[in-house]
Amino acid sequence: EVQVVESGGGLVQPGGSLRLSCAISGFTFSSYEMTWVRQAPGKGLEWVSYISSSGTTTYYADSVKGRFTITRDNAKNSLFLQMNSLRAEDTAVYYCARLQVSGWYEDVWGQGTMVTVSS
Amino acid sequence: DIQMTQSPSSLSASVGDRVTFICRASQDINSWLAWYQQKPGKAPKLLIYSASTLQSGVPSRFSGSRSGTDFTLTISSLQPEDFATYYCQQAKTFPVTFGGGTRVEIK
Numbered sequence: 193e194v195q196v197v198e199s200g201g202g203l204v205q206p207g208g209s210l211r212l213s214c215a216i217s218g219f220t221f222s223s224y225e226m227t228w229v230r231q232a233p234g235k236g237l238e239w240v241s242y243i244s245s246s247g248t249t250t251y252y253a254d255s256v257k258g259r260f261t262i263t264r265d266n267a268k269n270s271l272f273l274q275m276n277s278l279r280a281e282d283t284a285v286y287y288c289a290r291l292q293v294s295g296w297y298e299d300v301w302g303q304g305t306m307v308t309v310s311s
Numbered sequence: 312d313i314q315m316t317q318s319p320s321s322l323s324a325s326v327g328d329r330v331t332f333i334c335r336a337s338q339d340i341n342s343w344l345a346w347y348q349q350k351p352g353k354a355p356k357l358l359i360y361s362a363s364t365l366q367s368g369v370p371s372r373f374s375g376s377r378s379g380t381d382f383t384l385t386i387s388s389l390q391p392e393d394f395a396t397y398y399c400q401q402a403k404t405f406p407v408t409f410g411g412g413t414r415v416e417i418k
Contacts, residue, residue: 227407229355237347237355237398239407251405287354295361296402297345301354 194218194300198288201305208278212305214271214288219300222246222266225291227298228273230284230307240286241273242296256282278309313337313401317410323418324389332384332413334399342377343403346384349412350395358397359384389415 200212212228228240241262242251250262261274271288285306289298314337324330334344342362347355357366359375362382372387386393394417399410 236412237349237400237409239400239409242405242407253406292357292360295343295345296405296407297357297360297400298347298355299357299360299366301356304354 196288196290196300196302198286198302198305201286201307203308203310204278205311206279206309208309209274209276210278210307212273212275212286212288212307214273214302216269216271216290219290221264221269224293225296226262226264226271227289227291227296228262228271229287229289229298229301230282231287231304232281232284235284238284242291243271275307278307280309283307283309312406313340313404313408315399315401315408315410317397317399317413319413320411321414321416323416325418326389326391328389328418330386330389330415332397332399334382334384334410336380336382336401339380340401340403343401344375344377344382345400345402346373346375347398347400348393348395349398355398360402 195217197215243262247264259277263272285304287304288302290300292299316335344362346359349355362377363375396412396414
């Protein structure tokens, strides 16, 4: 069974850091590009970051560029999002998602992990 | 960045109704568009990609089409499980961008 399970969310103070993890099973992780997408409470979806299958190419939304870093460990079937200098506006559910082979469409999603930035 | 504008932001409909959602891209994205369904407290689900290709396992009452930079998602006969929020997404260039969503409520 294909599974994507996020972890690492929680409550953090403004300016703090958090590292999200995504554990993958049921498919050949190293063959797929991956993304992080977030959703603030009561709001729509916002793409956050992309990483190529090898991990050599990454992209970020302007809102997180310079503060967030996406990485992956293909040997451990894991995806990560290091989040530094967190702000209140980063409060959201963060989803890890697999990109389809045929395009940048998220075809497998995790259940999400909640990040709350508040003092 | 490419802006995606969805209309309406919400609609009320009854089971069995034919419903149509509109998504307009601010520039040409060819057919690099997807539609997602999201229910409260759940992750989004991919319904249609490349503007009109049905994702595996998605019922055939869902269909998508394109006319220039305007995209349409149609549900031919609304079912109880279809009450949700629907998002479009352009996948032509980074940053990938989503529309604001259309919420479908029970009339």
